[in-house]
Amino acid sequence: xxxxxxxxxSYEKELFSEFNLELEPGEIVAITGPSxxxxxxxxxxxxxxxxxxxxxxxxxxKEITNLPAEERGIGLIFQKPVLYPHLSVGGNLRLGSKSGDxxxxxxxxxxxxxxxxxxxxxxxxxxxxxxxxRALLANPTVLLLDEPFSSLDDDLSKKLVQDVKTLLKNRxxxxxxxTHNKTIAAKFADSIISL
Amino acid sequence: xxxxxxxxxxxxxxxxxxxxxxxxxxLALDRLIWVAGYDISSWLDSLGRNYISQGVIEFTILQxxxxxxxTLVIGLPIAWQLGRYEWPLQSLIKSILTMPFVxxxxxxxxxxxxxxxxxxxxIRSDEGTWFATLIxxxxxxxxxxxxxxxxxxxSTLDPMLEDQIRLLPAGRTSWGRIKNLWAPIxxxxxxxxxxxxxxxxxxxxxxxxxxxLGENTLESMMASIGSSAGIDGYMISRNExxxxxxxxxxxxxxxxxxxxxxxxxxxxxxLPQASENVAKTANPTGWFVIxxxxxxxxxxxxxxxxxxxxxxxxxxxxxxxxxxxxGWEYAFTxxxxxxxxxxxxxxxxxxxxLTLIIALPLGWLLAQTIMLIExxxxxxxxxxxIATMLxxxxxxxxxxxxxxLGMIRIDAEFFYSFWPTPVIAHVMITTPFVVRIxxxxxxxxxxxxxxxxxxxxxxxxxxxxxxxxxxxxxxILVATIFTLAMSMGEFGASWVVTRNSDWTTLxxxxxxxxxxxxxxxxxxxAASAVSSVLMLIAVTxxxxxxxxxxxxGGGMF
Numbered sequence: 001x002x003x004x005x006x007x008x009x010s011y012e013k014e015l016f017s018e019f020n021l022e023l024e025p026g027e028i029v030a031i032t033g034p035s036x037x038x039x040x041x042x043x044x045x046x047x048x049x050x051x052x053x054x055x056x057x058x059x060x061x062k063e064i065t066n067l068p069a070e071e072r073g074i075g076l077i078f079q080k081p082v083l084y085p086h087l088s089v090g091g092n093l094r095l096g097s098k099s100g101d102x103x104x105x106x107x108x109x110x111x112x113x114x115x116x117x118x119x120x121x122x123x124x125x126x127x128x129x130x131x132x133x134r135a136l137l138a139n140p141t142v143l144l145l146d147e148p149f150s151s152l153d154d155d156l157s158k159k160l161v162q163d164v165k166t167l168l169k170n171r172x173x174x175x176x177x178x179t180h181n182k183t184i185a186a187k188f189a190d191s192i193i194s195l
Numbered sequence: 196x197x198x199x200x201x202x203x204x205x206x207x208x209x210x211x212x213x214x215x216x217x218x219x220x221x222l223a224l225d226r227l228i229w230v231a232g233y234d235i236s237s238w239l240d241s242l243g244r245n246y247i248s249q250g251v252i253e254f255t256i257l258q259x260x261x262x263x264x265x266t267l268v269i270g271l272p273i274a275w276q277l278g279r280y281e282w283p284l285q286s287l288i289k290s291i292l293t294m295p296f297v298x299x300x301x302x303x304x305x306x307x308x309x310x311x312x313x314x315x316x317x318i319r320s321d322e323g324t325w326f327a328t329l330i331x332x333x334x335x336x337x338x339x340x341x342x343x344x345x346x347x348x349x350s351t352l353d354p355m356l357e358d359q360i361r362l363l364p365a366g367r368t369s370w371g372r373i374k375n376l377w378a379p380i381x382x383x384x385x386x387x388x389x390x391x392x393x394x395x396x397x398x399x400x401x402x403x404x405x406x407x408l409g410e411n412t413l414e415s416m417m418a419s420i421g422s423s424a425g426i427d428g429y430m431i432s433r434n435e436x437x438x439x440x441x442x443x444x445x446x447x448x449x450x451x452x453x454x455x456x457x458x459x460x461x462x463x464x465x466l467p468q469a470s471e472n473v474a475k476t477a478n479p480t481g482w483f484v485i486x487x488x489x490x491x492x493x494x495x496x497x498x499x500x501x502x503x504x505x506x507x508x509x510x511x512x513x514x515x516x517x518x519x520x521x522g523w524e525y526a527f528t529x530x531x532x533x534x535x536x537x538x539x540x541x542x543x544x545x546x547x548x549l550t551l552i553i554a555l556p557l558g559w560l561l562a563q564t565i566m567l568i569e570x571x572x573x574x575x576x577x578x579x580x581i582a583t584m585l586x587x588x589x590x591x592x593x594x595x596x597x598x599x600l601g602m603i604r605i606d607a608e609f610f611y612s613f614w615p616t617p618v619i620a621h622v623m624i625t626t627p628f629v630v631r632i633x634x635x636x637x638x639x640x641x642x643x644x645x646x647x648x649x650x651x652x653x654x655x656x657x658x659x660x661x662x663x664x665x666x667x668x669x670x671i672l673v674a675t676i677f678t679l680a681m682s683m684g685e686f687g688a689s690w691v692v693t694r695n696s697d698w699t700t701l702x703x704x705x706x707x708x709x710x711x712x713x714x715x716x717x718x719x720x721a722a723s724a725v726s727s728v729l730m731l732i733a734v735t736x737x738x739x740x741x742x743x744x745x746x747x748g749g750g751m752f
Contacts, residue, residue, distance in 0.1 A: 068649070069646070069649040069650055070648075070651075070652050070654065070655075073652065074650065075651070084644060095651050095662075096651050135651070
C-alpha cells in the first residue's frame, strides 16, 4: 500500500533520518513525538507539500517521491481546519469532488443539512468534521492527519477521535495520525511510532 | 543564482516596470543633464540666481508647513468627535467628510475659485487673502487624511484603558490623561497624517495654479518652465532649475515617505490594542463641530454644481446673473479652440481603461513577485519593494516631465502624435498604488489554502480561479476603481504631457476653459459643468470602492 523507505529531512537540524514505514489497507498508524521533532514535516513530505532530502515513497507499487502534491492522491487534514471562507460548506466539499455525494458525506460526519451553511457559522469541531468530509470525498488512497484533535476541547476531541476512527475503518482507508498526545494516539491508532 | 519560484510573468513584470517607469525618468534626467551639465552645485545655485525660481523653495515649504498645521487644527476635533461619540447616519457623515480627498485636485481648485473668484466673494485679486485661501484649500483637501488616520484609533480604543488611567495618579487630570494615554496612542497617527499632508501640499499644483496670483511652488514652477527644457543650447538655466528643483523635491519626498512608512509601522503596532465593539454615547454639543465641518467639506463641491447653471451677463448697467443650461451646452459643444466635453470624456475613459489594462496586471505581478521572493531573498524583495514605491517620491509633474523629455529623447514627433502617450504617465502614477493595494492582500491569504487545495487534487488553474481570485476579489476591485479614478482625475502629468498635443482629458479641459479670457461669460459655468461631471465620476467610483475596502490591514489605501 504505502511504503516509506529511508526518508531523510533536515533544516538547520536533522528532523528525521532513515524513517521507514509500511502501511496496509485500513491500517491506522500514529506517529508521536515532542514539538519540533519533525512530525508535521514528515506528513508534508509524504503528501508532497515539501521535498525530501533523501528517500523513497511508494504508493500501490508506484513511486511517487517526486510527484506534485495534487497528483499523489494523498489527503491531509491540517491541525486547524482549512476551510475557504468565500465558499459555503457544500462549495468547500465540491473542491474535494465535483461529482461526489455531498449530502451523504456530510451525513457520514454527522453534519446532515449543513451544505448551505457559511463557514464562519461553524464551531471548531464542525469545521474539522467538514474538513474530514471533504478529504474523504476526494477518495484519498491514504489520509494523513496532522494533530486534528488538538485544538478541540477534551469531550469533543474524544468523540471526534472515535467517530473518525470508525469512519476510516468502515471505508478501509489507511491513515497516519501525527500527535503529541499519547492517549489519543493509543485510542485512534492500531500501532504507534515514536519520532 | 536565485532558486526561483519566479516564472516568466514575474520576470516580465520586473522588466516591463523598468521600461515603463524607470526608463522615462532616466531618459529625462539624461536629457536634462545633456543640456545643463553635471554640476550639481550649479543646478542648486540656479534656483537662487534666476528670477523665476527666487523664493520658490521658501514659499513651497512655508505653504506646506502652514497647510499641515491648518489641516491638523481643523481635522483633529472632527476626528475626535467622530471617533469618541455615536452619531446618527455616522457612515454618511464620514463619507461626506472624507469626500474632499477623493476629488481630483482640479475640481477642488475650481470649487475654491468659484468661492473666491469674481463670480463669488471676489477676493482672489487681494494679495492678502489668497495665501490664507490656499492654506484653507489644502486643509480642505487633506482633512480626510487626519480623519482616516486618527478616527479608527479613537473609535476602537479599549475603554478599560481610559477607565484604568482615571484611577491612577497619572490620569486624574485631563492633562494627565492627554499626556499619558491619548498623546502616546494618537501621536503616530497624527504624525503620519501630518507627513502625508505635508507631501501633498508640497507637491500641490492645480490649487497653487488657480488660487494664487502667479505664485509658484517647486511643482508648479517645473510645470510652467518644463516645455522649454531639454533643447540643446536653449535656456540652459531652465534645465538647471528643473534639475535643482527635482533634486530638492525628490529628497524631501523620499525623507517624508521613509518617515511615513516608519510611522505607519508604529501606528499598526498600536491598532491591535483596540476593540471593535466599543459602546459610544451621543454628544449633542459635538454638532457644533460636525455641522460646520460638513458645510466646509461640501461647500466647494456645491458651488461647482451651482456655478455650472449660473450665467453672468454684463451690460452697460453692470453685471447680473441668470440661471440656465448654457454652460453645459457650451461645454458639450466643440468650438474652434476646444473640443467638446464628450471628446474629453471619451479620451479620459480611453486613457483610464488603457491604464487599467496595463497597471493592474503589472502591479499585481510585481506584488506577487515581491511576495514570492521575500522569504528566500529578503534583501532583493526589499529592493524591488522600494523600486515600486519610487514614483511616490516623484511628483506627478516630475513624472509628466519625465515622459515628455523621454519622448523628446526618443522620437518627439511620433510620441506627440501618438494618442496613448499620456497613458505612460498614468501607468507610472497608478502602478505603485496597485502594488500597495495588492501586496497586503496577497500576504493575507493563508498559505495553507493553497496547500490544502493541492492535497485535494485541485489543479493549478482551478486553484487560481476557484480560490485565489475570489479571495482577492475585494482588493482587485479596489485597485481597479482606484486606478480608473486616479487616471480620470490626473492633472499635473497630463497637463505637461498633453500641452503640445490635440488630446484633451476632462481635467485638462477644465483648466483650458478657465484659461479662456474672462470676457466670455460661458467659460466659467462650462468649467464648472465639466468639473461636476468629474466630481460625480469620482464620488461614484470611490463610494463603490469603499464597499470593498478591507477595514483593517488593507494597506495604505
